[in-house]
Each structure stands twice: as C-alpha cells, then as structure tokens.
Amino acid sequence: MPKFKYVGRDKSGKRDGSVISSSRREAFIKLKEEGIRVLQMDEVPESIFTKDIAIGNPVKLHDFVVFLRQFSTLIRAGVPVVEATNVLAHQTESKALQRSLLDVEEDLRQGNALSTATAKYPKIFSNMFVNMMKAGEASGAIDDTLDRLATQYEKQHETKQKIISALTYPLVLGVIAIAVIIFLLVGVVPTFVAMFSDFGAQLPLITRFVLGSSEWMQAYWWLFISLIVLFIVGIFALRKQKQSKYYLDFFLLRMPIFGKLLQKASIARLTRTLSSLLSSSVPILQAIAIVEKIAENEVIARVLQESRDSLERGESLTTPMKNHWAFPPLVTQMISIGESTGSLDAMLDKIAEFYEKEVDNATDRLKSLIEPIMIVLLATIVGTIVTAILVPMFDIFNHIQA
Template identity: 35%
Template structure:
C-alpha cells in the first residue's frame, strides 16, 4: 500500500485536501470520484516514522477492536484528555498490531497539523469509511466524544451479530468435519481390510460395494491429485469471486437462496438502517451518509438500491419511494422510513428499524440452528449407513450362497 495526498473540490466549490492509503493512484481517483469530488491534484506521499505495510498474517482490525477503540477514546475525551494524548495512550495499550501501527502514523499526521478525520482517512483497511465520515462531522460540530460513543455502540452491535452468526454455524461445521474424518477413515482404512478378508467366490461384488470401493481406491491411490484439485478450485474461486461481475452475480444469488437469502437480506437491511441512522444522528448529511452506506454495505445488488435512493434525494424527493419498488427491502422497513421522512425523525425511525431487524436476525439464526442440526445429522447418517451396508453386503451374499 502507498499513501497519496490529494486536493479536490466538492459540489459547492469548497476546496478539500487530505491523504489516503491505496494500492495505486487509480484507486484514489475511483474513490474520490465516487464521492462526487472534482480532483485538482494527486501526488504520492512519503511516510515518515511508521511503516504501514503490515504483513498479511497479522490479525485484521475487527469490529470488536474498533468498538473498544471508539469507547476508550470517548471515555478519555469525556475526561478532558486532549485528542493527541488520547491516541498516544491507546496506541500503547492496543493489542492489535495493525491498529497500533496505523495509530502511530495518525499521531504523526496530527502533529503535522492535520485534522483527526484527515489523519485517519489514509487507512481505510483499519478505520472504516463510516468512522471517517462521522469523525469529520464530529470535529466540525464540536461533539466528537458523542460521535465516538455512537460509533462504539455501532461497532459493538456489528460484532455481536457476527458472533451470533458464527455461534449458530459452529455446531454444524463441527459435525461436518468430524463426519468427514470418520467417512474418510472408513473408506481408506476399514473398507479395504474388510473386503480383503473375504474369500473370493468368483461372484461379482454388489453394486453399492463396487461404488464405495471405487471411491476408496481413488482416495487411496490419487489422494495427492484430489488435494491439488481442491486447492486449485479454492484458489480459482477466490480469484473469480473478486471479479466485479461475478461478485454482483453471487450477491444476487445469495439473496435468492431459500431461507438463507431472507436471513442475508434482513442482516443487510439492519446494517443499512443502523449505519445510516447513526450517521444522520451524528450530523452527517443525507447524501454523504447514503454514499458511505452504499460503499460499505457489502452487497452489490443492495448497493444499487441505495444508489437509486440517493438519486431520488438529488431530484428533491425522499428515499422511501425508490426503496418501495425494491424486491429486497421489506415493506415494514420502507413504511417506517417513510414515516421518519414525513415526521422529520428519520434518524430515530432508522434506529428502530435496525433494532427490529436485529431481533428478526437473532430469531432466524436460532431457528436455523435448530433446523440445520437434525437435517445434517440425518444426511450424514444416511451416508454412513450406505457405506456400512456396502461393507456388509458381500458378507450377506457369502452367507446366503454357502451350502447349509
């Protein structure tokens, strides 16, 4: 990653400047144009004092880390500690190497006279865009400590949802891994020994036994090829998923998967409402807030729906009308947003939408966990049962053909 300094003009003609971390200059141009800035100057910037090129194997900055950072920063600022001193304290205490490293450069930028928002803007892989936008607004309004409190609550909820999702999937994954190991052991070690102990009667083996033996032979003699193919498929999928068109296609398909599609949709609506509501309550303009949410939503298809809402605002209309025509935004969410726009309390209604769909997500995760576990157990039981029957069929055949 490199750091670039830039100067731009916004739609009102105001001159803005800052720095940004990116792979190349083209990425910076794409980012600035996506925010509807007119670019006047971009130049690479030399980084002093700290190296931000952190090795990939270091842990990423997670929502939990950002929640703790925002909460501690808000607490220190409420106690009257200057922002620079706060960051130095947090840098020393931080256990995440990426965050610690980035804070070092942020401190350097602050000491050079940059604002807090412009100091953290160069590190989008550490400080999310929603944080940068809200910090910028908080600095202008003089309520940075309140903004950091809201951000802490936002990231805490994000972390809570992710942990619940992981928890719901842990048991099925454990069952699948253990069953895969058991099936592999039976096919590679047990089945050949049992078949080898049987006398040769000259009769062909039963079809199920031949099928299972074919899989067993392939696993024993071509295990290296299977591993190579699996690695190749994994790397190929990883590369393909990164392509823009493929990513959009997968995002669209993920929303149409039975049961899981509804869960994903509700999680995205919850994230949209929580992020937009938090930003509006902190004073971020509706256009900037929608732009930030659109870029950070994590789903290309839903992001297009947000873009339509943003265009509606530019035409002097509300955001509820285009969302009402959406196939993915639930009617109840759209109705609450419309009420919020009419009453002038959009930020409050968005927070209620987020709370409502957070509960829906929690309930659906609980139901899915209850449904998936028995289905997996039955499915894996059928596979194991088929293998056991395939192993026993030759014995039964011999017993029925031996003269009494």
C-alpha cells in the first residue's frame, strides 16, 4: 500500500507527517477528515530496503489475537465496523496487519462486507476467519465470532508451543552430542595417534574403532555435514509434495512415544477448529472442508475428506473415523453422541479440552523421561571415547614401569 509524505496545516499550525493509503485522493480525504489542510503531498517510492519481506505468515499470532480481542470489544461497545477497523489499523504494531486493515477499511466504506474485504488477504485472514465472519454477519453476532476466533487461535498456539517445547529439548541435546563427538574425534583423538603407533603392541578393539572413526571423520567431515544438510532439505522437500507428505506424516504418527503426542495434538486442533466453525453456524460440510485444508497432518486430512464424503452420501460423520487407527474410540464415540443429540459443537469442544490436557500431561512426562535418557546416552558416547584413549595409555605406563 502506498505511503505519502505531506505538509499541511491544522488548528495548531503548520505540520508534516506521513499517511498510508490506497491512493493520493484517499490520502487527501483522510487528512481532511482529521482536520488537516494539505499544502504538499508526495508519494514515498518503495525500494527493496524499505519494503517489508515476510516469510510464512506476515502477522505474528500474538498481534492477531490482540486485534481480534480489541475488535470484539469495540463492536460490543457499539463502535461501527468501519470506525473500529480504522482505530485498530492505527493501533496495531504489525505493519502487515496495518496495511491490510487500511485496505479493508476502504472496502468497507465502499459498501463491502467485512468477510468479503478480508478474503482478499488470505495470508493474514485465513479461510476459517472469512467463513466464520460470514456466519457472524448473517447472525448479527460479529463480536461473539471474534471472541471465538481469538480463543481458537490462542488454544491452537498454546498446543503448538507445548509440542515444540517437548521436541526442542532432545533436539538441542542431540546437536550438542554430535558437536562433542566431532570435537573429540577431530580435535582430541588425533593427538594420541603418534603415541599409540610408537607403542607397537596390539591396541584394544575399542581403541582401534575410535581411531578408525577419527581418521574417517578427518577425511570425510564434509560428507558427514553434507548428509545432514541433504537430510534436512529432503524432509522439507517431501513435505511440499502431498503424497510424500502423507507417508512422512504416517511415519511420524507411528513413531514410538512422539507419535502418540503428535496424534493427540492433531485431534485437539481439528476438534477445536471444527467446534468453533459449527458454533458460528458454518454448515458442517463446509466446516469439514475448511478443517481438512488447514490440517497439518495429511493422514488426518484424508480421513476428514472421507468423513465429508460419508456425510454427502447421507451416512455418519464417524464411519470412516471408526475404521482408522488415527482416531481413538473415545473420539468417535463422543462425536457419534454429539451427532445423535444435536450437540456436535459442544461435544467437539469437550474432546478438544480433553486432548489439550492430554498434550499438557504428555509433554511433561516426555520431558522428565527424555532428560535422563539423553544424559546417559551422551555420557556413554563420551565415556566410550575416553575409555578408548585411557586403556592403551595404562598399558603403555605398565610397559614403561616393567
């Protein structure tokens, strides 16, 4: 969105500043409404140094949740949607959100609905947001819809952070272990090679193994690093292809210990999202299609697609879920009860709460379990290398004493 610098006058006298607007004319109108008579206005050229570069979602989740909460409060207080959008556009700390809200404000002033205006910015306002806003506009409960969206994003963020926290600890320890091993094999072990070669006697098997590993690491360290980089790049490449992502997600869900944690997190995410959509009066087929698109696990997404097809055939939502290992019996039974009693949104909300607590407990148990395992593993590896050096040194010492 263009930025304009201006020089003008208001009641207090001469002043200058800048304004972001879709056009020069709109910028003049905005400043006039603020009581500023524009004397001069120039557009600020956008360069690679001034342009914001965003990777992934350009708006932080915290900024977006704050925006939703404030928007809901303003609407509930009787502030018109257009004015509320303008106020929040100038209050938010996110430049990307500010630019999009200013554009949304222009669309609203032209008579467009909020859902229509926000749909033009899919990187900021998700498909779920747009569809829930449509339902909120139809029911006249935009403030409740915004509150529900804020709660949804907060719960989603909390669950994701717990998973990241649980997986970060073993990853960091693993990296440290690899760095220590490389340092010992490349920096420490070679200093003893000459001493052992002068000894002349047969070295113990463990020492020969460590010396061989040291020689290989010194000669092919570049290959070792290349393999790690290729592995990481390969994982990212596989996740971009739908079919390969399915098999990768299948493997992750089947992993010992970590698989159950990821499964619980996926179920909590999909049930929470589906409950929010249904509570906002989004049609169930449309709601499932939205959840299917935003599901981070391809295995779960395919089951949801089958569930949607099942509903279109007039069958139960849970029919495909009952036949798939990724959905525990508790989930399918509670959804079946929700279908039969007409309280599917409330039942999904209970499932989400249950599995969010399960994720909390599982991450705590995982941290307490992994910490001693990783410490013992690191101590064993370092101890093996140290032992491989010390054993022949004792033999050399005994030989000299004799």
